[in-house]
Amino acid sequence: MNTATDDKTIVKDYFNATGFDRWRRIYGDGEVNKVQKDIRVGHQQTIDTVVGWLKADGNLHSLSLCDAGCGVGSLSLPLAQEGAKIFASDISEKMVTEAKERAQKDLKDASNVTFAVQDLESLTGQYNTVICLDVLIHYPTEDAAKMINHLASLAEKRLILSFAPKTLCLTLLKKIGEFFPGPSKTTRAYQHKEKDIIEILENNGFTIQRKDMTSTRFYYSRILEGVKE
C-alpha cells in the first residue's frame, strides 16, 4: 500500500468511527472540553470568513458550488440557507449522514443541497466554485498537490482552500503536542507551506484574490481564494 492510499484509508476509517464522534461534537453546540471549544470557535471563524466572502460578492443565488470534504455540513448548510445550490460530498458515510440530518432539521428548504459519500479525488462535473476546508491537513503535501490539481479541474472560476500553515512556531507547537499524545490522539496532522499551496494554485491557472488566517490557541487555518482570470 502506498502512503497516499494508507493515509486515505486511515482518515476514512477514523471519520467513520472515533473521529466521527469527536468532530460531530466539535462541530455542534453541545458540551465539549476547553480545547475542543477553542477548535469549535476557530473553525466557525473559518466558515464565517468564507460565507462572508461569498455573500459579499452578491451573486450566491446564481452560483454552482462544490463543498469537497463537507464533514457535517458546517459550510454547506449556511450557504444553502443563503440560496446557493451546492453539491456536498465526503469520504465518510457517517459524516454525510449527519450532514443530511442537520440539513433536514435546520434548513427550511433542503432541496438546494445534494449530498454524496465520495472521496474528492473521484469527483466529476464542473462548478463555478469549489471549496475544500480543513481537509488537506490529513495528507502530506505531495498528495495534497494531487488533490488540489483534481479540484482545480472541477472549478470553472474559483477554488477556495484552507490548510494548516507550516510555520516555525506551529511546527514547534506540534512537536510539543507529539510528546504528550493525550487520549484524544487523532490522525496525523500535516502542515503545508503557504508558498507551496500558492504555487500549486498558480500552476493550475489561479490567481490569489483573497486571503485570511484563523488562529485561536489550538486551531490554525490559512484560507486562500484562487480565481481564474
Ligand code: SAM
Ligand atoms: N470541511 C468540513 C468543515 O470544515 O466543516 C470538514 C472538515 S474535517 C476536519 C475533514 C473532513 O474531510 C472529514 O469529514 C473527512 O471525512 C473528510 N475527508 C478526508 N479525506 C477526504 C477525501 N480524500 N475526500 C473527501 N473527504 C475527505
